[in-house]
Amino acid sequence: MRIAVRMNTPLAYVTLLLYVASLVLYVWALYGNKRHIGILASLCLAAGLGLHYLALLQRSHMVHAVPYDDLYGSMSLFAWLLAFTYLGLETYHRERSLGAFILPFVILWMVVAIAVAPGTTPRPAPGKGPLFALHVTLNILAYSAFALSFVLSLIYLLQNRVLRERRPGRVFWRFPALEVLENITRSSVMVGLVALGFGISFGFVWKHRLSGQYWSADPKIIATLVIVAAYVGYLWLARTTSWRGARAALLCVLNFLIVIFSYTFVNLYLTNFHRYF
Amino acid sequence: MASGTRTVQREAGQGKKMQIALIGCNHRTAPVEFRERIAFTPEQALRAADELRRHGVLEEALVLSTCNRSELYGVSAEAGDVTPDHMESFFTSFHELLPAELNGRLYRHTNAEAVHHLFRVAAGLDSMLLGEAEILGQVRDAYSLALEHGATGPVLNRLFQGALEVGKRVRAETELGARPMSVAFAGVKLAERVFGKFEGHKALVIGAGAMAEQVVDHLRNRGIKHLRIVNRSREHAEELARRTGGEAADWAGLESSLGFPDIVVSSVSGEEAVITRTMIERAMAARSGRAMFIMDLGLPRNVEAGAARLYSVYLYNLDDLGEIVEQNKKAREAEIPRAEEIISEHVAKFAAWQASVETNTLLEQLRQLLHNQRQVFLEERLAAMPSLSPEDRQRVSRLTEELIEQILAGPARRLRHTRELRRRLEELEALHDVFGLDEKPKDEP
Numbered sequence: 001m002r003i004a005v006r007m008n009t010p011l012a013y014v015t016l017l018l019y020v021a022s023l024v025l026y027v028w029a030l031y032g033n034k035r036h037i038g039i040l041a042s043l044c045l046a047a048g049l050g051l052h053y054l055a056l057l058q059r060s061h062m063v064h065a066v067p068y069d070d071l072y073g074s075m076s077l078f079a080w081l082l083a084f085t086y087l088g089l090e091t092y093h094r095e096r097s098l099g100a101f102i103l104p105f106v107i108l109w110m111v112v113a114i115a116v117a118p119g120t121t122p123r124p125a126p127g128k129g130p131l132f133a134l135h136v137t138l139n140i141l142a143y144s145a146f147a148l149s150f151v152l153s154l155i156y157l158l159q160n161r162v163l164r165e166r167r168p169g170r171v172f173w174r175f176p177a178l179e180v181l182e183n184i185t186r187s188s189v190m191v192g193l194v195a196l197g198f199g200i201s202f203g204f205v206w207k208h209r210l211s212g213q214y215w216s217a218d219p220k221i222i223a224t225l226v227i228v229a230a231y232v233g234y235l236w237l238a239r240t241t242s243w244r245g246a247r248a249a250l251l252c253v254l255n256f257l258i259v260i261f262s263y264t265f266v267n268l269y270l271t272n273f274h275r276y277f
Numbered sequence: 278m279a280s281g282t283r284t285v286q287r288e289a290g291q292g293k294k295m296q297i298a299l300i301g302c303n304h305r306t307a308p309v310e311f312r313e314r315i316a317f318t319p320e321q322a323l324r325a326a327d328e329l330r331r332h333g334v335l336e337e338a339l340v341l342s343t344c345n346r347s348e349l350y351g352v353s354a355e356a357g358d359v360t361p362d363h364m365e366s367f368f369t370s371f372h373e374l375l376p377a378e379l380n381g382r383l384y385r386h387t388n389a390e391a392v393h394h395l396f397r398v399a400a401g402l403d404s405m406l407l408g409e410a411e412i413l414g415q416v417r418d419a420y421s422l423a424l425e426h427g428a429t430g431p432v433l434n435r436l437f438q439g440a441l442e443v444g445k446r447v448r449a450e451t452e453l454g455a456r457p458m459s460v461a462f463a464g465v466k467l468a469e470r471v472f473g474k475f476e477g478h479k480a481l482v483i484g485a486g487a488m489a490e491q492v493v494d495h496l497r498n499r500g501i502k503h504l505r506i507v508n509r510s511r512e513h514a515e516e517l518a519r520r521t522g523g524e525a526a527d528w529a530g531l532e533s534s535l536g537f538p539d540i541v542v543s544s545v546s547g548e549e550a551v552i553t554r555t556m557i558e559r560a561m562a563a564r565s566g567r568a569m570f571i572m573d574l575g576l577p578r579n580v581e582a583g584a585a586r587l588y589s590v591y592l593y594n595l596d597d598l599g600e601i602v603e604q605n606k607k608a609r610e611a612e613i614p615r616a617e618e619i620i621s622e623h624v625a626k627f628a629a630w631q632a633s634v635e636t637n638t639l640l641e642q643l644r645q646l647l648h649n650q651r652q653v654f655l656e657e658r659l660a661a662m663p664s665l666s667p668e669d670r671q672r673v674s675r676l677t678e679e680l681i682e683q684i685l686a687g688p689a690r691r692l693r694h695t696r697e698l699r700r701r702l703e704e705l706e707a708l709h710d711v712f713g714l715d716e717k718p719k720d721e722p
Contacts, residue, residue, distance in 0.1 A: 032450060034449065034450060035449070159470070163467070163470060163471065163591050164585075164591065166593060166597045166600075166601075168467070168470070168601060168604075172470070173455060173456060173466070173470075175470070176473070177469060177470055177471060177472055177473035178470065178471050178472075178568065179471065179472050179473045179568075180473045240565070241565065241566065242561075242562075242565060242566030242588070242589075243566070244565075244566055244567065244589075245566065245568055245588070245589045246588070246589070247588075
């Protein structure tokens with residue numbers, strides 16, 4: 001019951017339950033080649049997203065801001081945006097076989113968020129205005145889109161290896177084609193870059209309003225600009241040269257390592273004012 | 278009782294127990310020469326069904342004739358071996374066969390066994406190529422033809438609709454038809470794992486033989502638009518290009534043609550490889566590293582093995598594809614128990630439907646018998662009571678009518694809703710005998 005007190009809301013548990021149910025259905029659909037089960041999995045995920053949104057909203061009311069001001073809120077928001085981006089891309093590309101690989105990450109984030117949830121009811125955060133909220137939310141959206149591209153690239157590399165070694169197994173025939181994976185990965189990186197571009201811009205504007213300066217030599221800002229450069233490089237290489245294919249997928253995986261570094265090490269030890277995003 | 282069920286009862290042999298019978302032969306029981314002789318064209322199938330019904334052998338009839346089987350399905354009121362015997366006689370005379378020629382090549386099944394056999398056929402379990410997809414379409418066509426012609430009735434309609442449902446479920450819920458079983462198709466499916474849909478992709482076919490044509494057919498069926506064919510004999514390349522809607526190119530320009538396709542299919546004879554690693558290396562540079570899938574169907578191999586190590590080149594030779602087909606075959610065989618489960622479920626469902634029709638028929642007959650006896654009984658007894666007023670006579674009549682309905686209500690409910698009871702009664706004919714339902718009234722001629 002300790003967690004129940006810490007979480008402060010049953011909505012998060014029901015959300016987690018729906019995500020787990022959705023994962024089970026996605027796996028079932030993948031193995032059993034059952035289209036209707038796949039549709040059910042998507043519906044389950046959509047329901048989970050709806051409830052997760054309500055849970056975030058509830059927390060927003062408590063802190064009077066988008067819930068990013070602590071690790072719990074930030075991770076929960078990340079999980080929601082990851083699932084949201086995935087469902088958007090699934091619908092756009094009409095490709096349902098990836099849910100079985102994405103949902104474990106969503107669930108992992110949710111479980112960790114629940115585990116690190118603060119024990120007390122969150123206090124209202126100092127008001128920073130809508131520009132700041134947009135800055136943070138868009139940045140987290142970007143990170144979730146990059147996480148998605150990371151998973152997709154891993155699947156690409158796995159599928160590519162199977163094809164090169166000429167040993168297709170049972171699930172192999174259900175995987176999306178390499179070209180489809182490449183397209184969805186690019187879409188995901190594009191979403192991430194656009195979100196990050198706007199997110200950073202809003203951050204600069206907000207900083208200017210606060211201190212009269214756009215730039216600050218905060219390690220987090222430098223790390224974020226490196227991330228932008230890395231993903232722009234990926235997009236260019238993946239489209240125009242002989243780097244397309246497995247090398248681009250590998251690059252996408254490596255890029256995400258920079259994101260993880262920025263999200264963890266930079267956040268925790270280097271930055272002065274970017275704590276959880 | 279629902280009016281629909283009454284209609285089925287009325288149509289299904291005027292209340293008699295209907296027997297489903299099947300005779301036929303397939304690739305397991307007869308060689309191709311024999312199967313050719315007993316195949317039915319659609320016109321012959323309809324004529325056979327008409328004749329069987331006209332001669333009173335069957336009340337419903339349907340012929341299922343494919344390259345691997347000729348089967349005759351029928352429904353008759355005759356029990357035992359009488360109907361299959363008649364069907365077999367008809368079969369031999371229709372195809373002008375001598376009885377000795379049959380020589381055990383025809384199989385025969387009745388009732389649940391016939392239902393089980395048809396469901397296995399529709400599921401692709403009885404096919405030469407386990408799980409093949411074409412058979413379901415052939416069952417559907419045979420059924421549609423017979424239905425439109427009026428050769429089927431409620432029993433065969435229900436049976437074949439059930440078979441189509443089984444076929445669909447087995448394909449949707451098992452891996453039985455999921456994986457390619459020929460080298461050509463396996464290659465095309467693997468190319469799909471690289472490119473997804475083929476629209477907008479290009480293929481180069483080197484060679485114009487039967488194997489190349491088989492791959493071209495698969496590629497065309499899966500939507501490839503741009504197809505170039507190169508062969509040592511330009512004439513043969515043009516002929517295949519004409520048949521398949523592609524373009525022919527010169528053998529001398531083979532290397533320059535390699536820059537064109539996403540998929541390369543090579544199936545030519547020759548002692549040396551016709552495509553070297555260097556040729557592919559140059560082609561890949563010209564294509565900016567876009568992936569290339571190569572199917573080497575030649576023996577000796579047409580493509581230098583070292584090409585497989587090039588970046589974004591997926592090279593499969595005959596052995597690689599053969600091994601995948603072998604794996605797929607085993608995987609399909611492993612799905613048989615799952616398919617059989619679905620079939621058993623539908624066989625039980627069909628049996629339940631059949632039992633419910635028979636139950637309702639029996640109850641209707643019993644009701645009719647009791648009402649007839651009531652009528653006779655009342656006429657005799659009331660004749661001896663002249664003092665009764667017409668109102669009292671009517672009241673007595675109504676009371677006896679209600680009594681009969683009350684007596685029947687309990688057994689009817691239990692028979693309809695308790696499958697176990699129906700199972701124990703199994704042969705409902707026993708009740709026919711107990712109540713003498715099949716006896717004609719004495720005053721009838």
